[in-house]
Amino acid sequence: MSVEAPSGKRHQLLPLVGTPITVKQCCVSAVGESGEASDPIIALVGAPNVGKSTLFNALTGAHVTMGNWPGTTVEVSRGVWRNKRGTEACECSHCTCSSEPDIRQATLIDLPGAYSLEASSPDEHLTRTLVADVPEAEAPDLVLAVVDAAHLARSLYLVAELRERSRRIVLAVTMDDVARRQGVTVDSYALSEAVGAPAVIVDPRRRVGLDHLMRAVRETLAAPAPAPRRAVVMADSAIEEIERSDPGLEAADERFAWVAEVAELGTTTDGEERVRVSDRIDRVALAPVAGPLVFLAIMWLVFQITTTVAAPLQDFLDGFFSGPVSTGAVWLLERVGLGGTWVEGLLVDGLIAGVGMLLTFVPLMILMFILLALLEDSGYLARAAVLTDRVMGALGLPGRAFLPLVVGFGCNVPAIAGTRILPHARQRLLTVLLVPFTSCTARLTVFVMLGAVFFGRWAGTAVFAMYAASILIVVLTGLALRKTLWRTMPSEPLVIDLPPYQAPTVRLTAQVTWLRLKGFLQTASGIIVLTVIGVWLLQAIPVDGGTFGHVAVGDSLYAWLAEKVAPVFDPAGFGQWQTVAALVVGFVAKEAVISSWGQTYAVADPEDVTTLGEHIRAAFEVSSGGHPTAAALAFMIFLLAYTPCLATLAAQKREVGWRWMGFGFVLQLVVAYVLAVVVFQIGRLIV
Amino acid sequence: MAESKGNLTFVNSILTSSATGSPGATVLSLDEAPVDVPVVVVPAPEGTSAAHRLATLGWRPGAVVSVIRRTAGGARVVSVGGARVAIGHTLAHRLLVEVPA
Known part of the structure; x- marks a missing residue:
């Protein structure tokens, strides 16, 4: 090719x-x-x-x-x-x-x-x-x-x-x-x-x-x-x-x-050359050793804020939808004589659960978009592009390719649209293929949850490790493609205008954040709500006894399909139908993974992470043959590297066409599977 | 790459004494230019990429610029017409400036 x-x-x-x-x-x-x-x-x-x-x-x-x-x-x-x-x-x-x-x-x-x-x-x-x-x-x-x-x-x-x-x-x-x-x-x-x-x-x-x-x-x-x-x-x-x-x-x-x-x-x-504040800041921000350290510190801060500040807000919204809203809907349906019917299932487990999930995702997106807007508006993003130019250059990409890749850590969909800032078609194509390996905030929610379940007080470190792994995968995949398919691509020299630093304005930040959030909700809402309803539908169709809408999850079409695929993941330590079912849902949207578990384990109160966590832990314990931590790590790596979501695929298709979208899809699956197997096989020897 | 280095040496050799006509001036590549010393832009070798983009930013033959600092990763921050432009290490190696005597 x-x-x-x-x-x-x-x-x-x-x-x-x-x-x-x-x-x-x-x-x-x-x-x-x-x-x-x-x-x-x-x-x-x-x-x-x-x-x-x-x-x-x-x-x-x-x-x-x-x-x-x-x-x-x-x-x-x-x-x-x-x-x-x-x-x-x-x-x-x-x-x-x-x-x-x-x-x-x-x-x-x-x-x-x-x-x-x-x-x-x-x-x-x-x-x-x-x-x-x-x-x-x-x-x-x-x-x-x-x-x-x-x-x-x-x-x-x-x-x-x-x-x-x-x-x-x-x-x-x-x-x-x-x-x-x-x-x-x-x-x-x-x-x-x-x-x-x-x-x-x-x-x-x-x-x-x-x-x-x-x-x-x-x-x-x-x-x-x-x-x-x-x-x-x-x-x-x-x-x-x-x-x-x-x-x-x-x-x-x-x-x-x-x-x-x-x-x-x-x-x-007036002819006077002034030492400017921006120059003084740049003396540190671009310095050979301090510059990269400041950059890493800022990146660390961004993720610390998105994990610690967003979590309570998410929990609150999650509890609100699975609690009062669901209870209210059940009560209403009973009043109109539809209590306990499949309509209740569709409405509560499908529609309300789907909308609720979409909304719990909002605080995380808002925070990420605010932080990106602050970095952009303050002028720091241009400095970050200078610092990363050499790394990007190794991949044959210009420093500004760094921008879509950073945005990818917020959400892959706008990041892929952002590759348009690259002047050459081949640079854009390469970047479009690499963006899905950047760990977006939707994946973060699953990492945070699994981190809490499997890694206890090391949860933060486990999540940070996923970001490090994400960067490593981007770099290594980029190098591999650069050495093979992109051998002849010329490098674009770095020429970048460094705007003076300025204090970001609240109004502008809010406006940009709102526009991006609106764009996200428009792309994601339909997909997410429909998927959750789709999953409910698969779970409502009986294969092994029961009637439509009244079937144990384990007897449904959903479980039957997942069971058929599960053995493929045995070498990675998570070849179990509930886990695989979550991955299938995660293909459509990563933020649906947790609620998929909530549904498959039929946890009465999905807000109760302890109960859900126990179920997940037990499943990994069995599928990994007693090495649940290694299997969880392998699962997180797989989650990191395979298709981020349908919306990303749609964005890729729009930018590079069906053929390259398909190439990227297969590339991600292969990388994800190989890494997951390697991580589990090595991990089981250690933990 | 070897070819471009050859070009550079060639251009260097013909420009060393004649860029602005001032005797004793030395032509250096941008990455060799001293920090905080005003230098004069000399025409870049033929085929230098980004030449037009540099020109729109004010990097034109005869313009007085100065290197403000070297950054992590080997780029140079250059003061061009009062603005700050970061130029990557490979391009900085190809661009020529003249240090007045």
Whole structure:
């Protein structure tokens, strides 16, 4: 097998090569309750780390939908920017506010971060397609370009390219406070003159300057689109032609010269080089020995918080659903004459148990998403990418591949979507295959439970060992693939912008956390609830006596199926039908493993971990021939390495297609089985 | 890899005395550049990957940059136009800078 993707395959990995529909086609047809077809469409563009998404969130508030751009795999947020028309007088001296058109609201599209319109990743390709390559009639009504006051020159290259087209542009200048601390002052009026488009200083984190921004947008929309900045006016197709014949060199030189001139005109510097707080922090955070130690400490803290803080909340929710909610439902069903029937089973053991399980999962996800948002927003994640670049480089992956892998420890599904930040199809494919080996929080719940049952006061260490094993499996599998199928993949050099450290804002963290949680609930809810109902159904179908809905678990179709598969796992020490049944459920969703045990052992009160634990311990005692601890460890390793969940498979299919998804599925099963057998066979000699 | 090292040596040899025309200046690869000393960016060897990306970040021939620190893993944090850019060890070995005399 080769990973030299044939051209057709590449299209699948880079679906943007086709024709994603334009903003007008998409937004005009999609506006519903959140907007109207007559609303102007504004595209938000800018380099990564300039505060673009923060500005988007500040402008749109809660009126946001997130999703893939139609026909592509690039995630784009779309929101409504409402005009809170104030009555205050205009303070600016260079506009004519009286002739403003009345814009109630605008549709705002947050395009992915891009340094330039060079299409080196699917994200940048989409920005280019939607903003630059389309004919004027199909282009957004206005492009809102976010530029970083502290690093104006680097933000302006994209603006230089945009100004070569006939587009209405407004600059939103962020990070003014950071720039001032560095002795750089932006003169927005001079900057506007130099660029040929209005420039407004904003601070989206503190919601400063947003009204001025709306005013500038209104004025710009009212005026005709400005002429392209180059002296000789060229059609878009002519620019394309020049860029094709001359791969950017002369054009790029001209743009850099323009950028330097504009930055010079638009800013004043006091000339002092300051030792910055971020530099002082980096003296430790990136140091040869201290850096990796700090990194490990932060990772350890993240998992400590998710295990110790989430557990009581989970227990409470679990108890609430299996206790009062279930009892209430039983009482209600008895009142309507359905007590003790299969309807009660479906409702209590299927639906309520499923929803309850999904909700007990929520605190863990919230905590993980908050922590990730904090790491991201504070600027530390970029440093982590630098520290891990060499390790990633050994796998042939760039430092930024570290990001999806870290996200994978929260949830594999967004992590696989996150591989889009990698510019090359083969790097993405390799990362997509490695992400499922990162131990997500759903697996954590099972590890914590098994840790408590089998390892007592060493539970925390056992859980930590699973994370260490997870990293080891990622690295070793990556190395193995790199040495075989990915032999010819070139390495991507590390070039990463280190944003200044900043205190994360509560509002932004909460917003990001909520969006991610919503995404998780949307992907997972159906699968989880349906699986639990499915398991209940299998358990309700009798094989060995009983009637539908009234059958001992051991006599059901579920037990019969699991028993047939169980002997396969004898060499790993857990070849027993209850355990195997849990693995079958775990294939669909790991968070269903514990409740599957709860159902198979028919524990009256699944909240009572002691009772359930005793059952599980007894089962492992038998299946392992007296080495339950070794078998439990082997089981945890298997759980770590095989298919994380159906949602992950779906995400993989979406990113790399059926064939590679299938390859990954088999790869994980093989790795999981081999490791589990090895761990048990060695472990039984020790414990 | 051997080929690229060969290129580098070749480029080094022709650039050593002529990058900015200032006599006594020495051309070094970025990973050899001293810390906290302003240095001038010299054109990178042909075919250096990420050249365009570096350019958009301000790493252009003639730009004055300085290495702020070496990091764990051998990367260099470089001050480019006031911003901090981390450059990995393999790329740092290929990029050239000139230390003024």
